[in-house]
Amino acid sequence: MQITVEIGTREQQQEIINELGMLGEASKHYTMAFRIREIIVPKDFDAKVTELQKAGTYKSVPGMEPVSKAIFTPQGHVLLFHPNIYSAAYDNHIRFAIYWHEFSLLVNKGHFPVLTRHKLDRYANYFMNLYQLYDQYSAARKSFEFRDAVLREVLKEELSELAKQDLERSLLGSLAIIRNKAEYYDWFRFQIMEYRENQIINDFLGAVRGKIAQLSYSIIFAYATMDHYENLREKESLIAEAPMLNNNTRAFLEYFRYKYQEDAVDLSDGIDLMEAFWANFGIRFVDGEKCMECEVVDI
Structure with a gap:
């Protein structure tokens, strides 16, 4: 699993990569319907979502930006974490919960049953x-x-x-x-x-x-x-x-x-x-x- 960080100095990027490495390690021990292909901390969150979703221009609401977003691709999920969560308003304790919440949602996709219906009843x-x-x-x-x-x-x-x-x-x-x-x-x-x-x-x-x-x-x-x-x-x-x-x-x-x-x-x-x-x-x-x-x- 690749981790890409587009913000900060080289030293800061390595610190973020080390912090996110726990998700890569954890993914080895959980059954997942689709693997995590890449984790990205983009410089421009909205532009990266637009690029990956390929479904029109994505625009988050200023002041209400999501802290993370999982995007499905044929090669696996891409996890995006907003660059704002690496500002002074957050610390690693806050981020640990953010990381694991997003990871848990992906794990749940592989554990929860899928209901097959010919119509919505x-x-x-x-x-x-x-x-x-x-x-x-x-x-x-x-x-x-x-x-x-x-x-x-x-x-x-x-x-x-x-x-x-x-x-x-x-x-x-x-x-x-x-x-x-x-x-x-x-x-x-x-x-x-x-x-x-x-x-x-x-x-x-x-x-x-x-x-x-x-x-x-x-x-x-x-x-x-x-x-x-x-x-x-x-x-x-x-x-x-x-x-x-x-x-x-x-x-x-x-x-x-x-x-x-x-x-x-x-x-x-x-x-x-x-x-x-x-x-x-x-x-x-x-x-x-x-x-x-x-x-x-x-x-």
């Missing part, structure tokens, strides 16, 4: 989205565990203050989204009322789809963090009144905890939990006579 839709959320939950948990192991067994260090600040800032950001009732819960309720009047399902889905994804992932990231770092569990009090944290959501999260502890990859028994979780956002998918249909439910 209710089961397939919930199945795919259930795995997408669990993919992020498990990758986050594994990235924290990996970092702990490196610090404890290799570096003999405590988690840096910068990494602690980054961890808490990220958690508080997710919690702020979860408890933002006006932006999410009230928005869903408003869109449900709009749908009751016009009965145009595509308009409803277009209005809520992005917020469903954002809120779902915020819940997943927040609880993956608090499930690993018990000292941060007290932050859960900040979302005690969040309307989305009902019994459906808590059962869904408990299911993820159990599957993670069991190191399970079969989530076929979680379809109904996924359905109940998404009902919190006002949507339920059913099989119609010709295709899958979306029902709008009150919340």
Whole structure:
């Protein structure tokens, strides 16, 4: 596996290569559907993504640039890490978690089952989205565990203050989204009322789809963090009144905890939990006579 660093002095480049070498070593011990062909720290992240994806010009949002991106090629995956993560705002403790999160997502691709369907039906839709959320939950948990192991067994260090600040800032950001009732819960309720009047399902889905994804992932990231770092569990009090944290959501999260502890990859028994979780956002998918249909439910 090749490691290419396009930023910094020759000495800095070698330090980054040494740091990233752990992924090359780890890849030898994990079963992967497709190997990692190359790891690149590009000088221009957007230009490199555009070059590799060959699907139009890629432009990240200024101030919201991704820290990493995996791109599939016929020769294997290419892992890109944004040059910003080698600035003074980050240290190696923060980067260890970033590296292993991205690596875990690639490993999951080889472990999680692939559902073959001739059409998208209710089961397939919930199945795919259930795995997408669990993919992020498990990758986050594994990235924290990996970092702990490196610090404890290799570096003999405590988690840096910068990494602690980054961890808490990220958690508080997710919690702020979860408890933002006006932006999410009230928005869903408003869109449900709009749908009751016009009965145009595509308009409803277009209005809520992005917020469903954002809120779902915020819940997943927040609880993956608090499930690993018990000292941060007290932050859960900040979302005690969040309307989305009902019994459906808590059962869904408990299911993820159990599957993670069991190191399970079969989530076929979680379809109904996924359905109940998404009902919190006002949507339920059913099989119609010709295709899958979306029902709008009150919340």
